[in-house]
Amino acid sequence: MLPTSDDLQVIYGPNAAERVAKSSVLVVGAGGVGCELLKNLATAGFLRITVIDLDTIDVSNLNRQFLFRRQHVGKSKAIEAANAISKFAPDAQIRPMMANVRDNTFDVTFFRQFTLVCNALDNLEARRHVNRMCLAADVPLIESGSTGYNGQASVIAKGVECYDCVQRLPQKTYAVCTIRSTPDKPVHCIVWAKYLFDLLFGPDDDANVLKDLDLNRSPTPAQPKQNGEAQHTASAENGHSEPLDKHQNGQSPVPDSANGKHFEEQKQTDPRKRLRYSSDDTAHIFAERVAHRVFVADIEAQRAMEDLWRQRSPPILFDVTSAAKKEPVSLEKVDLLSQSVWDADHSAAVFMAVLRDIINHRVSEIGSLTFDKDDNHAMLFVAAAANLRANAYGVPLQSPFATKGIAGNIVHAIATTNAMVGGIIVLEALKIATSDGKIDKCVTTFVSQAPRGSRVKTILCPEMLTKPNPKCFVCSNGQPHVSVDLDQFTLKQFREYVLKKKLSMKEPEVYVANNILYETYHDLDEDDVEMYQSNCNKTLAKLNVENGTQLTISDFKQNLKCTIHISHTENLLLDKPIQERFVLDGNVPVPTPQADSNDHDSAEDVDADEVVEVGEERQIADGVADKSAERLGPGAREINSRERAQPDGEVANAHVPSKDRERDAGTKRPLEESNAREESQKKKARS
Numbered sequence: 001m002l003p004t005s006d007d008l009q010v011i012y013g014p015n016a017a018e019r020v021a022k023s024s025v026l027v028v029g030a031g032g033v034g035c036e037l038l039k040n041l042a043t044a045g046f047l048r049i050t051v052i053d054l055d056t057i058d059v060s061n062l063n064r065q066f067l068f069r070r071q072h073v074g075k076s077k078a079i080e081a082a083n084a085i086s087k088f089a090p091d092a093q094i095r096p097m098m099a100n101v102r103d104n105t106f107d108v109t110f111f112r113q114f115t116l117v118c119n120a121l122d123n124l125e126a127r128r129h130v131n132r133m134c135l136a137a138d139v140p141l142i143e144s145g146s147t148g149y150n151g152q153a154s155v156i157a158k159g160v161e162c163y164d165c166v167q168r169l170p171q172k173t174y175a176v177c178t179i180r181s182t183p184d185k186p187v188h189c190i191v192w193a194k195y196l197f198d199l200l201f202g203p204d205d206d207a208n209v210l211k212d213l214d215l216n217r218s219p220t221p222a223q224p225k226q227n228g229e230a231q232h233t234a235s236a237e238n239g240h241s242e243p244l245d246k247h248q249n250g251q252s253p254v255p256d257s258a259n260g261k262h263f264e265e266q267k268q269t270d271p272r273k274r275l276r277y278s279s280d281d282t283a284h285i286f287a288e289r290v291a292h293r294v295f296v297a298d299i300e301a302q303r304a305m306e307d308l309w310r311q312r313s314p315p316i317l318f319d320v321t322s323a324a325k326k327e328p329v330s331l332e333k334v335d336l337l338s339q340s341v342w343d344a345d346h347s348a349a350v351f352m353a354v355l356r357d358i359i360n361h362r363v364s365e366i367g368s369l370t371f372d373k374d375d376n377h378a379m380l381f382v383a384a385a386a387n388l389r390a391n392a393y394g395v396p397l398q399s400p401f402a403t404k405g406i407a408g409n410i411v412h413a414i415a416t417t418n419a420m421v422g423g424i425i426v427l428e429a430l431k432i433a434t435s436d437g438k439i440d441k442c443v444t445t446f447v448s449q450a451p452r453g454s455r456v457k458t459i460l461c462p463e464m465l466t467k468p469n470p471k472c473f474v475c476s477n478g479q480p481h482v483s484v485d486l487d488q489f490t491l492k493q494f495r496e497y498v499l500k501k502k503l504s505m506k507e508p509e510v511y512v513a514n515n516i517l518y519e520t521y522h523d524l525d526e527d528d529v530e531m532y533q534s535n536c537n538k539t540l541a542k543l544n545v546e547n548g549t550q551l552t553i554s555d556f557k558q559n560l561k562c563t564i565h566i567s568h569t570e571n572l573l574l575d576k577p578i579q580e581r582f583v584l585d586g587n588v589p590v591p592t593p594q595a596d597s598n599d600h601d602s603a604e605d606v607d608a609d610e611v612v613e614v615g616e617e618r619q620i621a622d623g624v625a626d627k628s629a630e631r632l633g634p635g636a637r638e639i640n641s642r643e644r645a646q647p648d649g650e651v652a653n654a655h656v657p658s659k660d661r662e663r664d665a666g667t668k669r670p671l672e673e674s675n676a677r678e679e680s681q682k683k684k685a686r687s
């Protein structure tokens with residue numbers, strides 16, 4: 001229960017209620033935690049609240065973002081949250097802003113007007129940005145996050161650990177060969193299915209997977225339509241569309257290699273182009289060709305690699321086309337929230353149906369679709385394809401609900417955790433508001449599930465705030481090191497991939513000695529603009545950046561300045577895409593990739609414990625820390641409180657509409673990185 005004004009007086013001293021009422025609070029994010037927080041702030045007596053959220057309300061938010069009702073779906077979260085609060089706290093002045101907190105309008109001056117800022121965000125970029133803005137504006141920030149049963153709220157201000165002081169969760173990666181050849185967990189199959197979706201319908205013609213799966217050279221040419229066959233062509237563009245299950249005419253358009261028929265090489269290499277432009281192609285031919293290719297031809301090729309199967313059984317062939325005919329499905333009736341596991345036949349039926357449906361109904365989008373867990377076609381495809389893959393490799397099949405959790409990087413949000421985090425934030429906010437912005441009494445509080453079997457049932461675990469990390473390049477004098485091939489990496493790539501993407505800078509300027517390589521000043525003359533543009537396209541070597549050069553980086557938007565040490569490594573990471581061809585070092589708060597982990601063997605483990613990185617995507621989930629707590633047994637909570645709940649990156653997000661939001665890694669809250677975890681354990685062990 002939140003304090004009354006009398007309570008405030010008793011707890012926080014004379015005039016506490018007035019001080020609280022006068023404080024001006026910025027709340028960033030009106031989602032799960034944000035709704036709780038706004039309600040708590042208003043009922044605790046905060047009367048001046050600004051809330052920023054860029055998003056609109058999705059139907060899937062309604063189960064826990066209790067300020068919103070069905071009629072608000074599609075409307076601004078910030079505005080509706082403000083409306084709802086005003087109804088029960090009419091004295092409160094809530095200023096809603098539907099905007100991205102990273103917009104330039106929210107500059108240091110904007111942040112300075114607040115007594116304190118509360119983050120209720122869901123992504124790393126925005127969190128880092130607000131952290132930097134608050135440090136620059138010298139305004140205390142209460143940072144928060146929740147993921148499943150774990151949550152956290154901590155206070156950031158000058159002189160205490162900042163959000164950037166801590167390395168965030170490493171990205172666990174899966175070896176491509178595991179995904180391609182030897183999947184042994186559901187997540188491997190799901191990652192593969194997501195690739196396949198993007199490969200078939202997405203823009204990335206150059207993706208490795210495209211080459212590897214080799215659909216470009218599909219052995220199954222488009223077959224001319226048979227007489228009497230329905231016009232299931234890709235001409236949905238022209239308004240044709242077919243009922244879902246009219247295609248089962250018993251005639252496989254896929255030539256049967258067992259009968260000795262061989263396939264012509266396609267002249268037109270991209271199957272999607274054929275789909276769009278060839279009047280001969282039909283949706284069901286395409287579906288059957290894909291099914292044949294990935295569940296027969298590729299599996300046959302895999303089986304032939306005998307070395308792979310010395311230790312485990314080879315994958316099995318499965319005739320998806322025939323299986324799909326056993327019990328055809330109507331896609332509208334497929335429940336993606338179902339927790340029953342689809343068997344192989346049902347998966348086959350969904351697989352064929354969804355492929356046809358995409359061709360029939362969304363042909364104009366083909367070439368621009370990418371996997372999105374909120375896109376039903378994409379989810380149906382992935383749920384079915386992943387299960388068929390799992391079926392082939394003897395991996396446990398999944399329910400669509402579980403698959404969505406894994407595919408969409410989801411740790412399902414728990415309303416109670418959000419409520420606890422929202423409550424903790426306001427307790428810290430009260431301390432700050434009643435002590436003139438001082439933070440000496442503030443703590444970091446972790447919310448976590450009591451370890452199973454433990455007698456210790458503490459759910460909330462407060463800790464002292466920690467000193468800044470002297471190696472932090474944001475709040476201390478940390479100097480990151482970057483190794484890169486200077487003859488290959490351009491200034492533009494350096495700015496985009498290292499400074500913006502990895503270090504979350506906004507508009508970094510780059511200087512070497514007294515030379516300006518890139519400047520963003522708003523009224524630059526044309527010559528300068530031209531020169532900087534041309535610098536961008538030059539390699540760093542051409543700009544006289546050498547092994548050992550120290551670059552000075554300034555980001556005026558974030559009031560940030562740091563030195564970056566450069567070293568040259570020839571042909572560094574040539575096997576990676578260009579955006580990953582550098583190594584960032586120097587204890588900067590950036591995740592370092594971590595290899596595949598075999599910690600979790602069972603299917604159930606996966607959706608709770610996996611962290612997957614594939615290409616630019618990351619899937620982060622929780623549970624690793626809980627497991628270590630379990631291993632340590634009773635009393636481990638204190639030891640692990642710090643490690644366990646750093647749910648402060650990006651969280652898996654079951655229901656985020658795919659909007660143009662800067663949540664690249666999107667829907668996840670990273671936990672603390674393992675070396676920080678180890679450090680914390682060592683520290684605790686020493687004491």
Ligand SMILES: Nc1ncnc2c1ncn2[C@@H]1O[C@H](COP(=O)(O)OP(=O)(O)OP(=O)(O)O)[C@@H](O)[C@H]1O
Nearest residue numbers: 029031032053054055100101121122126653655656
């Ligand atoms: N850069 C940003 N500027 C403003 N608001 C942001 C920004 N990034 C994220 N947000 C908002 O932060 C909120 C985070 O809330 P939450 O984690 O509950 O996400 P959600 O999308 O509402 O729900 P869920 O992820 O559980 O489906 C969201 O409402 C989101 O729109």
Ligand SMILES: [Zn+2]
Nearest residue numbers: 162165472475
């Ligand atoms: Zn810091």
